[in-house]
Amino acid sequence: MTVVEADLLVRDCLLFPMDGREPIRGACLAVRGDRIVYADRPKGAFFRAEEVIDGRGKAVLPGLVNCHTHAPMTLLRGLAEDVPLDVWLREHIWPVEAAMEPDDIYWGALLACLEMSLTGTTCFSDMYFHEDRVARAVEEAGLRAVLAPGIMDITGPKLGEELLKGAVRLAERYGPSHGGRITVMLGPHAVYTCSRDLLERVKEEADRLGIGIHIHLSETEEEVKKCLSEHGKTPVGYLDELGLLGPRTLAAHCIYLTDEDIRLLAARGAKVAHCPVASAKIGTGVARVPELLSAGVDVGLGTDGPASNNTLDMLETVKFACLLHKAHRRDPTVLKAREALEMATVRAARSLGLSGLVGSLEPGKKADFVVLDLRKASTVPLHDPYAAVVYSARSGAVEHVFVDGEPVVLGGQHVRLRADEVLEKAEEKAAELLSRAGKA
């Protein structure tokens, strides 16, 4: 008889391995240290575990992975609504961002980490300024993150070099030898906010450090037009010309793509972060996700910043992704529940270069997982596991969340952060920030 020694065992659950296997009823998930040691039906194995969670009526999923956000923007959530994109940015967001201080970044990110934890996200990919403060929040919250310090040189090369230097410093601090839950990418903001020189410098440094690049790409028609007129190429083509389009490139949005762009993204093995909620809300358009998936591009889902979403709720994003593409194509067979859930787990992990570690529940992977309570009015009866999780379960069903085998959320409560303190401080910081920016 096989004996499985574990620190933690979830037994009798509905397991979503997301490793190619379909959901398994009556399954066991066993964890030893920070790793999964068993994820299957018991098959006669004997489990010796320190702690046991009764999984009856529960779904166990890989921790959700948010591929694109700007976590500290929680402080700006609801600042201006239902206005045109340029008004939103120029009159509201940018003036307030200009007044943001590192401490705002920290509290905004901590609030984001609280929300993400409570809604089942265990890993997120962030792009913002002062990512060292986001890193601190991530460590305190017990989450996993891929942090991309924003880089641009709209005011001249000095700014670009300064931001790049800071980003490289962070990348070196959280390099492979660090071994923790944080990795770093370089975050050139976009082709229209970074000069050709700066993009080439970014590529140089990313190659030297062996790390990825996270960039906004082909988000609006204006961006594409401008790039075509200035560089004679689409943003995707231009990025490829500069050598920045590779398997470690994470391109956020990719809404306006030509067939050739899709072919290029696939050929280079570049990844795409699709943010359906925010793109819908700010009216930028509907990305060609079905074509990207058909071409074999790894598309992960993201919420985008909480100021343009206005949540960091990945279960909401997974459902909305299905709804948006079905509505847009007028075809209910487009973007099936399973595919969308893959885009928030296993495909998302691949998009972030973390597929060796997270994104699926199989022995050897990190024990990042979520326990959902399916004994709820919206998920009974349970005819279809994927449909139950994607179309019916809402974030209120998130009961426990583990990262690296350690509890982050138990019984719907964050075990590492004092939620009340985070809410209060974030509120205080937001009020001070608005007052500094002359918006209060």
Place this chain on the structure above:
Amino acid sequence: MTVVEADLLVRDCLLFPMDGREPIRGACLAVRGDRIVYADRPKGAFFRAEEVIDGRGKAVLPGLVNCHTHAPMTLLRGLAEDVPLDVWLREHIWPVEAAMEPDDIYWGALLACLEMSLTGTTCFSDMYFHEDRVARAVEEAGLRAVLAPGIMDITGPKLGEELLKGAVRLAERYGPSHGGRITVMLGPHAVYTCSRDLLERVKEEADRLGIGIHIHLSETEEEVKKCLSEHGKTPVGYLDELGLLGPRTLAAHCIYLTDEDIRLLAARGAKVAHCPVASAKIGTGVARVPELLSAGVDVGLGTDGPASNNTLDMLETVKFACLLHKAHRRDPTVLKAREALEMATVRAARSLGLSGLVGSLEPGKKADFVVLDLRKASTVPLHDPYAAVVYSARSGAVEHVFVDGEPVVLGGQHVRLRADEVLEKAEEKAAELLSRAGKA
């Protein structure tokens, strides 16, 4: 000094009156018996109340109104997913519905009432068979409902007369003298499932009883094509020709409308139930809601049946409505947060002919309201009340729900239904039903 005598007082809350006034901070909602007696800033009034709820950090909204659903279909939720509409109906839904018994209707509806209560819906408009069983569930759950027994004569006039007779009987039982929380409409299913004769009979009976008509209208392109070829008119035009288009007509979906249809709907004062989530999910199309609103048509939001949504969560529907139309028009200014919330409260009540009773929080109206906890990670900081409720708050924020001044949900728990029993029985009924239908 004004003294307000009340049974229940919610004080110091963020009140959403939805009666034309903007959200009010530091407001009081006072209830006496089943009616609201005060809904404003205290303005020096003195409140003497039996029970007091501390409203600090809470939003108080009118109970949400779901304008179109088929509540008992909870039992069929997740039965078949991501398949074409005709496959879904012909191969999955209809065969199982044919095997449904009145007791299935009751338990399915009770499960729906449980879910609606917990997610802040206090009133819903239903169309299904055996609505007497839905009525029983509504009464037990303590909700308010407008029930439309489904009527059709696809198999011949005998079926039509039988269903109409049953509907009339229910309407007489719950007539104006009943004075309870249930009202009845007649529910001719659609122009393609009801003969001209039957529709005329429905109108006759509705006029005689002084009640409304709830019908699916212009939901698919096929329906419009068929109607044009058979009757030489669009479904809206055809309904008008038969005299069925009036201020007491609630037309669900209205996705494929001509400009003339919109003009007719507005001219006749007909109401529209818009179900964005289900229509997206089954790929039927995007209704011309902005044009309907501009034309002055009262459009209320609905979830549609839980088998095609797959929730009955109106907060989700409100957000999704905004996202869908903004994405569809590529315009963030379309369908603003306030407008969408109106479509789930005051406009929805108008759509159901209940605007004298519910849909807004003002003295004299029934005390149907929801208390949302906004001290949550997704709703802090609170820069914009409408955005907080529509874009950030999820149904997990629903704390208390009152109908007719009586508690239905307190602290997130249903106080009238034993949730565990409802889940268990619904599960059992669904399993038996599938087995009877040869689907288990």
